[in-house]
Amino acid sequence: MKIGVSGASGKLGGAVVAELTARGGGHELVAISRSPEKLSGTVEARQGDYDQPATILEAYAGLDRLLIIPSADLRVGVRGAQLKSAIDAALEAGVGHIFLISAAGTHEEADPSLGAAYWTGEQHLIKTAPRWTVLRMSYYAESMADEIKMSQGQGVLAGLGDEHVAYVSRDDLAAAAAGALLGHDHEGAIYTATGPVAVTGPERAAIVSELLGKPIGFAVITEEQFRAGLSQSGLPELIVEAFVEIKHTFVNGKFDIVTGDVQRLSGRSPKSLRDVLAQQLV
Template sequence: MKIGISGASGHLGQKVLSFLAAHGAGHSVIGISRTPATLADPAEGREGDYDHPESLVRAYQGLDRLLIIPSADLRPGVRGRQLKAAIDAARQAGVEHVVLVSAAGTKEAEEPSIGAPYWDGEQHLIRTAPRWTILRMNYYAESMADEIKSSLGAGVLAGLGPERVAYVSRDDVAAAAAGILAGEGHAGAIYNATGAAVVTGEERAAIVSELTGAPVGFAVLTQEQLAGGLAQAGLPEPVVSVVLDIKRNFVAGAFDIVTNDVERLAGRPATPLRDVLAAVLKA
């Protein structure tokens, strides 16, 4: 069986390649990227660019299963267009089963909402792919760790509300994706890759206090206050808008969901947020 990873040179894609290599089982693994030369063995590298669909059709030829990882391009309308193009290219190339990485809490939304491309991608996949699986991931624990590192000097973490989130590690998402690609019985399923427990903003601050040995609090701000603080920190307006959208989703409960899908698909328990924070803050 030939398995392709589209977006293979990114952090998640590289980890999926590693887990598939560990699976063995005689599968051929193909990494698809704008920069295939950067991919490590044992993956075969093929050039494929989300902004050039014709390259994707060539790259997806001969694949039995394909994982589509969204790009990091957050400009309104771009990711949704890219995902639809990749799904269409897979159909043109004759790929039998497409697995899409999506986001927890995905629901009908319009641009410029950060959730709009996931909704559009999921709907297009379901309508057009012969066989499909969707892996919705919770918010990356590593992304929250980076946010915390930038806030340590202030001694306070900020949010728009309680922020109930079941943070998931990138390793766990990758292992779950590899489990789908190398396994059987996943067609038509929508999985949620989450951490083992929901963590509130105050609980997150308490974990950081314990790990650093310094008092860290959690403050609920208005959107105007948070936007002003982010701008003062030097973040450009498009990034500030994305952060506010994510924080609004936290408060709305989009990531307030816990499943055992990581353990089911990866064969191991989900990594606690505390473990990820400990590793990142120590580094």
């Protein structure tokens, strides 16, 4: 069986390729990236750019299974169009089974919402592909670790309200994706990769306090205050608006879901937020 990973030079893509390689099984692996020179290892590397359909059509040729990982492009409408283009190319190339990384809580949304691209990709896949699987992800624990590193000097972690998030480790998502790609009976399934529990804002602050050995609080602030703080740090407006939207999803429950899908697909228990923060902060 020949398995392709589209978006292989990114952090998640690289982790999926590493998982697939470690699991062996005699399968042929193809790592696909718009920058194949960044890929390392013994697997076959192919050039494929979501914005250049001809390149991904060629890159997907001969694949039995393909994992499509969305790009990090936050421009309005771009990521959704990229996913549709990648799915169309995979179908034209004759890929037997298409797997798509999506986001927890995906539902019908319109641009400029971050969730619009995932909805577009999922719906296009379901409507056009004869064999498909969707793997939705909760919010990365590593991304929260990065945010904490930037704010820990202030002695407080900020939020927009009563948040509940089942943070998932990137490595656990990669292991779940690898397990799905190598497994059977996943056609037409929508999985959600989450951590073991949903964590509140105060609980997150308590974990950080314990790990750092100093008091860190949790404060609910206004959207205007949060946006102003990000703007003062010099972040581009597109990134600021993305962070604001993400903080709202923490409050409205988009990531307040806990499943056993990581263990089911990967064969191992998911790391907790504390596990990841202990690695990242200490």
